[in-house]
Amino acid sequence: MTERAALRWQEAEIAAIEPVTGRVRSFRFRVDFAERFRPGQHVDVRLTAPDGYQAQRSYSIASAPDASGTIELMIEHLDEGEVSGFFASVAEVGDRIELRGPIGGSFVWTGRDAGPLLLVGGGSGVVPLLAMLRHRDAAAPDVRALLLYSARTRSEMIAREELEARARDEPGFTLMLALTREPGGRRIDRARIDAALGALGAPAHAFVCGSNPFVSAASDLLLDAGVPPGVIRTERFGG
Structure with missing residues (x-):
């Protein structure tokens, strides 16, 4: 079973939206794993139209694990992007969006890994x-x-x-x-x-x-x- 197949989809409420650049917006989502993901991981986002059509994209988590109950995604508006277009012009605070994650095991840094x-x-x-x-x-x-x-x-x-x-x-x-x-x-x-x-x-x-x-x-x-x-x-x- 793949990592994605083992994860369940959940509805996550948009808690906050802020501009980052002319093409990028920050979205805060309420999730149940805000304290237990690893920096570098990402989530899948799925949108479903009334006719059943679905579009799905992956977005890296920008926030660090914490007790806020939220994660931050920074979503860039891409020309012709179905999912990014929705977040650029339609999504509002209070909307509930399907997320799956956290995903990824190799591109992570936990702090215990030391440095430089x-x-x-x-x-x-x-x-x-x-x-x-x-x-x-x-x-x-x-x-x-x-x-x-x-x-x-x-x-x-x-x-x-x-x-x-x-x-x-x-x-x-x-x-x-x-x-x-x-x-x-x-x-x-x-x-x-x-x-x-x-x-x-x-x-x-x-x-x-x-x-x-x-x-x-x-x-x-x-x-x-x-x-x-x-x-x-x-x-x-x-x-």
Whole structure:
């Protein structure tokens, strides 16, 4: 039996909705597993139309495990996206949505795994890495961590103000940016990887998340820089 088959669907009420960027909104869902998932895991979301048609997508959990009774999903509105379109223009606080989870066992960091911790995210791929950073702050603040985050512009950075505040206020955490559409910006390359490794040291764990091309390129750069394959864990979003 697969992990998904073993999990039951449950109705989760939308408790709060907040804008994050021009295309991303934060949704808080009331669930019964808010304290017992692992940072890096995701949930399946299923919508059912009156005629029985169903659409389903997977979304990483952005929040850290806590006693709030809720989890946070950050959902990006994709052109022609059936599920993301619903959340962008139809969903309201109080709506009840089918969720299944938490899902995932390899792309997780619990704090007991120690560090240094290297996180490499592209676009909305930063969401599960954000969950890890939030959990680090609560459960393992002594673990050194570095987030290398690629986004097109500063305005499109997910949780920009939070990440900048963490970099300013949290000892042992470093934020490095690759803003590809800003003046003088460039993609993550070997020089950026070398700079990240120079600032952090040899990582005990490296998590890479983003689109398929981003994850492939970033993982190859890490391998070329000497990071052992067994240290690198990846999570790919379509595209």
